[in-house]
Amino acid sequence: MSPLVIRSARDAIAAVPYMLGFHPSRSLVVIGFDGPPNTCAVRLDLPVPQKVADRASGMLGANGFRRALLLGYGAPDEVAVAAVAMRAALTAAGVDAAEAIRVDEHRWWSLTCDDDCCPAEGTPYDIAGSVVAAQATFAGHVVLADRDELVRSVQPVPETPALRAATDRAEKRFLARAREPSARFRSKATEEGIAFVAGVLARDGLTDDEIAWLGVLLTDRRVRDEAWIRIDEDAPADDIRFWRDVTRRVRAPYAAGPAALLAYAAYAGGDGGLANIALDRALDADPGYSMAVLLRQVITSGIPPSKARMRMTPGELAAAYDEKG
Numbered sequence: 639m640s641p642l643v644i645r646s647a648r649d650a651i652a653a654v655p656y657m658l659g660f661h662p663s664r665s666l667v668v669i670g671f672d673g674p675p676n677t678c679a680v681r682l683d684l685p686v687p688q689k690v691a692d693r694a695s696g697m698l699g700a701n702g703f704r705r706a707l708l709l710g711y712g713a714p715d716e717v718a719v720a721a722v723a724m725r726a727a728l729t730a731a732g733v734d735a736a737e738a739i740r741v742d743e744h745r746w747w748s749l750t751c752d753d754d755c756c757p758a759e760g761t762p763y764d765i766a767g768s769v770v771a772a773q774a775t776f777a778g779h780v781v782l783a784d785r786d787e788l789v790r791s792v793q794p795v796p797e798t799p800a801l802r803a804a805t806d807r808a809e810k811r812f813l814a815r816a817r818e819p820s821a822r823f824r825s826k827a828t829e830e831g832i833a834f835v836a837g838v839l840a841r842d843g844l845t846d847d848e849i850a851w852l853g854v855l856l857t858d859r860r861v862r863d864e865a866w867i868r869i870d871e872d873a874p875a876d877d878i879r880f881w882r883d884v885t886r887r888v889r890a891p892y893a894a895g896p897a898a899l900l901a902y903a904a905y906a907g908g909d910g911g912l913a914n915i916a917l918d919r920a921l922d923a924d925p926g927y928s929m930a931v932l933l934r935q936v937i938t939s940g941i942p943p944s945k946a947r948m949r950m951t952p953g954e955l956a957a958a959y960d961e962k963g
Contacts, residue, residue, distance in 0.1 A: 644671070644770070647739055647746055650707050652765035654679065655781040656774040659911035660788045664712040666720045668694060670703030670733070674942055678703060679910065684712050686720040691727040697940035699731035708738035710749070721749045788911055792897065792919050795886050804850035805889050812854045824860065831861035836952070839868055840876040844883070853888035856895030860959060862929070865895075867950045869903050871943070877903040878912070885919060894924035901933050906943050913937060 644650050650669060655661050657669070657679035666686050670678040678701070680694050698706060706728055710717030717740045725735040738749040745760030765771050782788050815827035823829045834855060838848060855861045869877045881900035888896055897920035904912035914937065920930035936946055950958075 643773075644669070644677070644707070647737065647748075647761070648763050648765065648768060649770050650709060650739075651741055651746060651763055652768040652770040653677075653774075654709055656770070657908075657910075659909050660782040660785050662711045663784060664716075665710075666717070666724060667709045667711070668698070668724060668728075669707040669709070670698040670701070670705075671707070672705040673702035674944075676908065676942055676944065678940060678942065680940075681911075682720075682724075684710070684716050684720055686723060688723055688727070691720075691724045692730070695724065695727035695731040695733060697938075698728070699733050701940045701942065703733055705734045705736045707736055708749070710738070710740045711742075712740075714740060714747075718749060785911070785915075788915050789918075792882060792885055792900065792912075792916055794888075794890060794893070797889065798846070801846045801850060801887070801889060804846040805854070805892075807847065808850040808854040811851070812857075827855070828858050828860050831855035831858055832864045835861060835865045835868065839865065840880050842880075842883075844887075846887075849884060849887045850889070850892075852884060853892030853896065856892065856899075862895050862899070863955060864952065865899055866902065866929070867948055867952065867955050869899065869906060871906040871947045871949070874903040874907040878907060878909070882916075885916065890923060892923075894920045894927040894930065897923065898927060898929040898933065901930065905933065905937060906947065908943060910937060 644653055654667050654669070657677070658667070658681055662681055664684045666682045666684060668680045668682070670680070678698065680698070682690055682694060708721050708724055710721055721738040721740075725738060728735045735750075740747045740749060742760075745762050747760045748756045782791065812827050815830055816825045818826035820826050820829045823832070834851065838844065838852065844852070856865065878900065881896055881903055884896040885893060885900050897916045901913045901916035901920060904910075904916060913933070917930050917934050917937070920927055921934070924930075
């Protein structure tokens with residue numbers, strides 16, 4: 639997502655659902671700004687333990703953010719306690735808490751106002767006509783109702799006999815190709831996999847046989863890496879749509895690869911909410927899946943996508959694998 643310009647509390651309220659991918663509830667959202675070129679939104683469940691506040695604040699400070707906005711969604715007392723703890727943690731980390739507000743469906747209240755500057759009944763807002771919402775909508779971003787809906791968006795569709803049969807065929811084909819030598823690659827399976835990935839990426843309407851074959855092929859790390867470096871890091875919307883479809887349709891034992899690729903595409907596009915949900919799916923399928931473990935560490939550390947992009951061409955990847963053309 640292109641950086642959203644936040645100039646007011648209304649802008650921040652409008653931006654949060656697009657930054658997270660869903661409308662938050664019972665949450666504290668911390669938006670880091672002023673430093674790196676992009677903003678960073680961190681969502682924490684209420685109540686917020688002090689060690690969690692310290693870790694989130696330290697991450698923002700370590701990545702060069704100098705200021706932060708706090709938005710709390712929940713009961714007044716619970717939000718107030720969390721905001722006090724987070725403001726103290728941000729100060730300790732060298733990050734200025736510029737403002738803290740509590741938000742409900744129609745109004746917001748400042749948590750830093752000590753006099754009569756803000757109405758006791760809160761300030762009404764309507765984000766429907768905001769510039770931030772228009773900017774995000776024009777860019778094609780959608781907001782889901784809540785985190786549960788985001789989770790459902792990457793869950794598997796009901797498995798069919800046709801997909802099970804297609805997966806059986808793909809497994810037999812892969813085992814046969816894996817035994818055949820290749821002049822350039824480790825096996826014919828790798829050779830066919832790289833060619834298949836190059837031809838199928840971002841296509842809509844894959845057949846069950848294509849989904850099954852892709853899922854099995856991604857168990858080959860070289861094929862998975864080919865798919866990884868072909869993600870368009872500057873405009874990953876098509877890749878997100880493609881890998882979400884594959885993640886949902888592939889059989890469970892083969893979900894780790896597609897889900898990790900979906901996570902990277904979402905991360906590259908600034909959609910941290912979807913990236914984390916996709917990583918959960920990948921690690922549920924394979925808790926030790928190295929790409930997912932690495933991405934989880936990168937995201938947890940608050941490293942922005944601009945600092946973690948691969949920028950590798952297929953030719954450079956082949957050279958890294960010492961493949962002779």
